[in-house]
Amino acid sequence: MLAPLRFEGVAREVVxxxxxxxxxxxxKVLAALMVRRLHVGRxxxxxxxxxxxxxxxxxxxxxxxxxxxxVAHELGVPCRRLLYRSHGPAQTGHTRAERLNAPQFxxxxxxxxxxxxxxxxxVTTGATLCAxxxxxxxAGISEVVCVAAAATPDRAxxxxxxxxxxxxSLARAS
Numbered sequence: 416m417l418a419p420l421r422f423e424g425v426a427r428e429v430v431x432x433x434x435x436x437x438x439x440x441x442x443k444v445l446a447a448l449m450v451r452r453l454h455v456g457r458x459x460x461x462x463x464x465x466x467x468x469x470x471x472x473x474x475x476x477x478x479x480x481x482x483x484x485x486v487a488h489e490l491g492v493p494c495r496r497l498l499y500r501s502h503g504p505a506q507t508g509h510t511r512a513e514r515l516n517a518p519q520f521x522x523x524x525x526x527x528x529x530x531x532x533x534x535x536x537x538v539t540t541g542a543t544l545c546a547x548x549x550x551x552x553x554a555g556i557s558e559v560v561c562v563a564a565a566a567t568p569d570r571a572x573x574x575x576x577x578x579x580x581x582x583x584s585l586a587r588a589s
Contacts, residue, residue, distance in 0.1 A: 416544055418566035419452040420445075422537050426565050430537050433564075434478045442478070445564040446485030449534075455560050459529040461487035462497040464520070464547035482564060483534040490532075497523050497531065497554075498547055520547050522554035530558045538566040 420426040432438035433445070463483035471477045480496075487494035501519035531551055535544050544561045551559050 416538055416541060416561040416563065416566065417453045417455070418538060418563045419448050420565040422539070422565040422567045430565050433481070434474075434536060437474070439476065439481055442481040442485045446482055446489050449482075449486055449562055449564060450489040453562055455490075455532055455562060457530055458490055458492050458532040458560065460497070460525075461490065461492060461494045461532045461534060462551075464533060464535040464543050465496070465498055465500045467500055467518075478536045479534055482536055483532075486532065486534055486562070492532075495525075497525060497556075498550060499523075518543055518546055520550035522550040522556070524554055525556065527555040527557050529556055530560070531556050533559050533561045535561075535563045536565070538563045 420430075422430065429438075429441055429445070433441045461483050463477070463479035465471070466474075466477045466479060484494045498520045499522075501521065533544065533547055533551065535547070538544060544563065548559045548561055
């Protein structure tokens with residue numbers, strides 16, 4: 416997992432503005448930062464870890480989708496919905512232990528030879544991105560790179576996933 420910002424201070428306010436205050440315009444700024452600072456390499460398609468349908472209806476948008484579309488635009492590659500979130504509780508407001516019981520995703524079948532960039536807004540425990548990544552790998556995708564706009568200080572990395580103990584990309588085991 417790669418994230419250019421630590422989810423604290425101003426970065427936290429910016430992400431919360433996108434997520435809770437309808438400040439959609441910051442998605443383009445965050446996407447540009449993600450692409451410029453993270454050097455994700457070759458990507459065939461960008462997708463996102465979708466929020467719940469009820470959250471998306473309430474907000475009128477999915478913030479991870481906005482980020483993914485802006486990242487795809489920056490990279491000049493297509494953005495496609497490859498994941499669907501199963502019903503379940505939101506992660507917001509839960510303890511770390513509760514968050515580790517990750518949401519469930521199902522993935523659309525696609526070409527296994529794709530290198531997919533999986534985007535989310537913020538990483539706290541990593542459970543959501545891991546569950547989304549696992550669904551993509553389970554659907555046959557050969558490689559998934561996980562990126563978020565921000566991560567809690569213990570998960571954040573501005574230049575390398577090695578610092579946070581995450582692998583920047585996970586190839587499907589042969």
